[in-house]
Amino acid sequence: MSDLPFSFTIPIPHVIPSRVDNHIKRTLSALKGQFLDEATYNKMLNQEDSLIYEVYEIKRPEVEGELLMGISIVHPGKVGNEFFMTKGHFHSVLDTSEIYYTLKGEGYMVMETPEGETSVEPLSPGKVLYVPPRWAHRSVCTSRQEDLVTFFAYPANAGHDYGTIEKTGFRKLVVEGENGPEIIDNPRVK
Numbered sequence: 001m002s003d004l005p006f007s008f009t010i011p012i013p014h015v016i017p018s019r020v021d022n023h024i025k026r027t028l029s030a031l032k033g034q035f036l037d038e039a040t041y042n043k044m045l046n047q048e049d050s051l052i053y054e055v056y057e058i059k060r061p062e063v064e065g066e067l068l069m070g071i072s073i074v075h076p077g078k079v080g081n082e083f084f085m086t087k088g089h090f091h092s093v094l095d096t097s098e099i100y101y102t103l104k105g106e107g108y109m110v111m112e113t114p115e116g117e118t119s120v121e122p123l124s125p126g127k128v129l130y131v132p133p134r135w136a137h138r139s140v141c142t143s144r145q146e147d148l149v150t151f152f153a154y155p156a157n158a159g160h161d162y163g164t165i166e167k168t169g170f171r172k173l174v175v176e177g178e179n180g181p182e183i184i185d186n187p188r189v190k
Ligand code: F6R
Pocket: 026, 055, 070, 072, 086, 087, 088, 089, 098, 137, 138, 139, 152, 154, 160
């Protein structure tokens, strides 16, 4: 991999970066156990393992000092009344942070610390979100028809711990309420 400076573009409204080294697609089956309405989840999965979100990564060596960048695209939709979302994770190197810049769509970043502190920040075009070290993060798309598209950058040595979140889920969930999206407590987390 070259160590020379480089640039790429994120064309609007198309948003697929001009340079992509890896394209990850995550479907409904990757989110097993995460949606509250398990019966609806299973019914939907039996019909089709639909695409929920995609990540376009720009690769760099995964060492301290480097940054990893990319575009995350969460498609619109719901399982029951819970909006489509990413799996979410802690960074394996817990003391690493991340920056998200929203390009398109509406949604939330659901976050929590290992001690149980929570934060849910709205995302909309133009918004920069800073995820401090130690905060697990998950993006949720609440747009009816549009994708939630964010640009992200984080330390290349951070790594991903999905297992901790997979066990019980995040403490906060984003669901469709009577007057739009609502943040509720996850009853599975005691
Ligand atoms: C990287 C990061 C994002 C997410 C992406 C998909 O640390 O936070 O690039 O990886 O939004 O979400 P996950 O990784 O939770 O499937």
